[in-house]
Amino acid sequence: MRKFKLMSLLLALVMIVSSITACGKDDGKTADGKTKLTMWCIATESDSNRHAYEEAIKEYQAAHPDVEFTWEATQNEEYKTKIKAAVASNEMPDIFFTWSCAFLGDFVDAGRVYCVDEVYKKYASELPAVMMGNVTYDGKYYGVPTTMNIVGMFCNMKILAEVGYNEVPGTYDELIECCDKLVAAGYIPFGCSGKETWCVTEYLESIIEKTAGATALNQIFAGKASWDNADVSKAVGIFQEMIDKGYFDPSGIALGNDEVKANFMAGKYAFYMNGTWNCADFAKSDIADSVKVAEFPVIDSSKSKLGELIGGPSDTLAVAASSKNAEVAAEAAFELGKAICHYGYLDGNGLPAWTPNYDTSSLNALTVAVADIVAKSSQMVLFGDTAMSADRANIYLDYVSKIYSSKINGEEFVNGLVKDIK
Amino acid sequence: MTKLYSKKSTIILFILPAFILFVAILVAPIFASGYYSLFNWNGFGKKTFIGLENYRELFTSDSINFMKALGNAMLLAAFSVFIQLPISLGLALLLGRGGRKGERGFLSIYFIPVLISTVVIGQLWLKIYNPDYGVLNVALRAIGLEKWAKIWLGDEKTALGAAFVPILWQYVGYHMLLMYAGIKSVPPEYREAAMIDGAREGQVNRFIVIPMIKPIIKISTIFAVTGSLKSFDLIYVLTNGGPDHATEVPSTLMISMLFLRNRYGMGSTIAFLLIFLCFFFALLIGFAFRDKEVVA
Numbered sequence: 112m113r114k115f116k117l118m119s120l121l122l123a124l125v126m127i128v129s130s131i132t133a134c135g136k137d138d139g140k141t142a143d144g145k146t147k148l149t150m151w152c153i154a155t156e157s158d159s160n161r162h163a164y165e166e167a168i169k170e171y172q173a174a175h176p177d178v179e180f181t182w183e184a185t186q187n188e189e190y191k192t193k194i195k196a197a198v199a200s201n202e203m204p205d206i207f208f209t210w211s212c213a214f215l216g217d218f219v220d221a222g223r224v225y226c227v228d229e230v231y232k233k234y235a236s237e238l239p240a241v242m243m244g245n246v247t248y249d250g251k252y253y254g255v256p257t258t259m260n261i262v263g264m265f266c267n268m269k270i271l272a273e274v275g276y277n278e279v280p281g282t283y284d285e286l287i288e289c290c291d292k293l294v295a296a297g298y299i300p301f302g303c304s305g306k307e308t309w310c311v312t313e314y315l316e317s318i319i320e321k322t323a324g325a326t327a328l329n330q331i332f333a334g335k336a337s338w339d340n341a342d343v344s345k346a347v348g349i350f351q352e353m354i355d356k357g358y359f360d361p362s363g364i365a366l367g368n369d370e371v372k373a374n375f376m377a378g379k380y381a382f383y384m385n386g387t388w389n390c391a392d393f394a395k396s397d398i399a400d401s402v403k404v405a406e407f408p409v410i411d412s413s414k415s416k417l418g419e420l421i422g423g424p425s426d427t428l429a430v431a432a433s434s435k436n437a438e439v440a441a442e443a444a445f446e447l448g449k450a451i452c453h454y455g456y457l458d459g460n461g462l463p464a465w466t467p468n469y470d471t472s473s474l475n476a477l478t479v480a481v482a483d484i485v486a487k488s489s490q491m492v493l494f495g496d497t498a499m500s501a502d503r504a505n506i507y508l509d510y511v512s513k514i515y516s517s518k519i520n521g522e523e524f525v526n527g528l529v530k531d532i533k
Numbered sequence: 534m535t536k537l538y539s540k541k542s543t544i545i546l547f548i549l550p551a552f553i554l555f556v557a558i559l560v561a562p563i564f565a566s567g568y569y570s571l572f573n574w575n576g577f578g579k580k581t582f583i584g585l586e587n588y589r590e591l592f593t594s595d596s597i598n599f600m601k602a603l604g605n606a607m608l609l610a611a612f613s614v615f616i617q618l619p620i621s622l623g624l625a626l627l628l629g630r631g632g633r634k635g636e637r638g639f640l641s642i643y644f645i646p647v648l649i650s651t652v653v654i655g656q657l658w659l660k661i662y663n664p665d666y667g668v669l670n671v672a673l674r675a676i677g678l679e680k681w682a683k684i685w686l687g688d689e690k691t692a693l694g695a696a697f698v699p700i701l702w703q704y705v706g707y708h709m710l711l712m713y714a715g716i717k718s719v720p721p722e723y724r725e726a727a728m729i730d731g732a733r734e735g736q737v738n739r740f741i742v743i744p745m746i747k748p749i750i751k752i753s754t755i756f757a758v759t760g761s762l763k764s765f766d767l768i769y770v771l772t773n774g775g776p777d778h779a780t781e782v783p784s785t786l787m788i789s790m791l792f793l794r795n796r797y798g799m800g801s802t803i804a805f806l807l808i809f810l811c812f813f814f815a816l817l818i819g820f821a822f823r824d825k826e827v828v829a
Contacts, residue, residue, distance in 0.1 A: 199797065365664055
């Protein structure tokens, strides 16, 4: 019995010691001395950026045989939860996809993100400093932007032709007239997902911007001006009037964005306002020949003008401060960011944050049109849910959701935000 | 060997691994949630001690609207107890009587939804409820009830009910199996004796079988109520708490606080309250059934 007890104790001791040594062994290197790098992103199989990520990673792996690179992609909404949980537990991958401004800012404030100032110097000639604005905190750079996107009004010209339009309505009055004709002819002018509130903001923010002006909206998102703004209230009224007049698919409130987008590509809606990352998918779809993109028309010309856009560089790669190979990871983030930008731009997933020094003649017509809109732009307002801190952004999204379901009016919207966003 | 088992040190040694796991996995997180609920914390930055402020805000803030989420969970609990469990009991009594053709087959069929992943069930019901091509609206239109066709998950008036149906449906089989096992353990002599005395099947069930399976019914009720309070997955897949929080339950609100609004302190407050409520209702149900249990 004594021997049996002794043997049991010995075995238990061996197990404990081996598990402790196994835990402490990870030095960021593989058994054969390769540097281990991991990356998380949102380029899932169905994501329009998937191809760009695959090509960029393939290139990086070929150029760096000394690095064992692994990556995984998670669907957009789930990813937000996943990365925040990882940041909270300090169990982040070496490189991670993030949205710039406030989203990344929270992680930077917590000291979880590696400063890439030194590595940036090497790439400064290809990545203009102006593109680094949304990843700059206290004068230091904490991320690598890939592509930039704006909200575009995608139009199915085949449907517009049915009601006598050969061009996208250029003014707000023309747009309203066009929508009335579409409704009268039995078409649904707009499709918008109510299940994913960020899709509603693509409409609402464009309308607010073209009513109150980009400067006013920027000030509000930055917390430098109050939500208590008569123009914001008026813009909400305009948006709700459009809903009341039947311009929006009523089913949209229960649908996800993928379903609404599929409906647009199936020819169910005349217009679809969403990010210009959709250009690639539309250019490859059955309605490719009939889709055009434009910016939302000006509503109040005394406060806004064409060229004031919603969007900006937001898609970003950042490096974990806890990475065992932070310097190598930072180099990799820049290399990958540049390549993702390159392939993403050529695929039509947005505009480049990096200066393109390659042949762009194969670009699809929609992306070229977006580039033209951006080239003529005078001011951009970053997406509200990215520009504001997580808590404020979600309170804002809650109120936007109430607007879409016509539960509150413009006045209640601004009063609620004034009360709840401190 | 008997001597070894009677030694206190041996008993402690054997209990210790399970005790450590119990404390580490169950007790410690409860205390950790209680501790974090006293802070204003985004989960990764600096913590600020605010005492019971999170609890005050939870019950008073319109932007959080916890009472609505709790009300929804209580409504689900009521539906579970008064609709789901009677259906389960009815099916269990039908099958547990024995001698019915295809008894095992029916058991398996009713239990299938419990085995299927909740996400799959969510996707299935999303398709059923789809306003354009969903089978529900298509069927209503086909039989001339077009005005009854609705945007089931997008309309605040119907979303909660529409989200509850799959939740109740999924676990009918689970409770049925628990009760079926209880019914099968009722000695057949009791049933036969009652039948000889002229009792009808309904009377046998009412006066003999149901009283004898009350401990099982108590367990099912506890599972149904605490399960309703903790319900998350199907609501998350079907509506994610929307439209406009109409289907919000405490768990979806907690996830929203923790990971969308970066309010780790508030999320911990909801978690702590959920644990408290689950314990409270488990004890309350136990108390309600205490004096009425029949020892088989």
